[in-house]
Amino acid sequence: MTLPVLHTCAGSRGLRATWAAEEAGVDLDLRVLPFPPRHKAPEYLEINPLGTVPLLEDGETRMTESCAIAHYLAVKGGADALIVGPDEVDYGAYLDFTYHADATLTFPQTVFMRFAIFEKQKGWSEAGEAYATWFEKRLVKVEERLQGREFLCANRFTVADICIGYALILAEKVGLDDRLPASLRNYREQLTAREAYRRAVAREEAGSAS
Structure with a gap:
């Protein structure tokens, strides 16, 4: 049987997918690329013209959104506890926080990284600070949701926790932990x-070293 192929970079948003696969017991053909792949692995553009990671290939299915891939792998793996179904009270919250993770939290983080880290020499620190503040203010939704809760939805660990959790992990890595x-x-x-x-982290690190 052909395994789903996940193209990613160690520690990137693709970690959501690698982590979900580990939680769901889904075996992946994990292909770890150098960062940034569009420059260091230009041949990758032939299969993903966006040059972004992750990219999941599963038969005819091709996906590039990390939170969607995480949900997909949980469903494909039959890991029902990792998802919240439409018959459950927290179905709406599950979808909302899963999408909130990337669209609202990781987005300002990546812009902050560009201005405050990758292109710091261009003197764009003020713009970087603005996006850091944007990120911080949008954490309130998660903070309020977790008051009195161990996990975000349905009183159990789900893909929503993976997706939101990655944004918090990234915050520590890029200098936003004080937020x-x-x-x-x-x-x-x-x-x-x-x-x-x-x-998941160990697999990505091993793939990056090979």
Whole structure:
């Protein structure tokens, strides 16, 4: 049987997909590219003209959105506990937080990274600071949701936690950790203690070193 192929870079948004696969018990053909792939692996543009990661190829299915891929792999793996179905009270919240993760949280983080890290020498620190503040203000939705809850939806760990969790993990990596309240840092610590998360990180690091 041909395995789904996941093209990614270690620690990128593709970690959501690698992590979901580990949680769901889905075996992947994991192909870790150098960062940024559009410059360091130009042949990748032949299969993904966007030059972005992740890219999932599963038969005729091709997907480039990390949160959608995470949900897809959970469903394909039959990991019903990782998703929230339409017959459950938190179905709407599950969809909302899964989409909120990338569209509202990771987006300003990536712009911050461009201005404050990758192109810092161009003197765009003010723009970087503005996007850091944007990110911080949009954390309030997650913070309020987790008051009195261990996980975001349905009283269990789901793909929504993977997707939101990655944004919090990225915050620590790129210098935005001071923007997180203590409650979200504690939530992140709980998520990153999961064995499936640790396996996902190890797989990506091993692929990056090979």
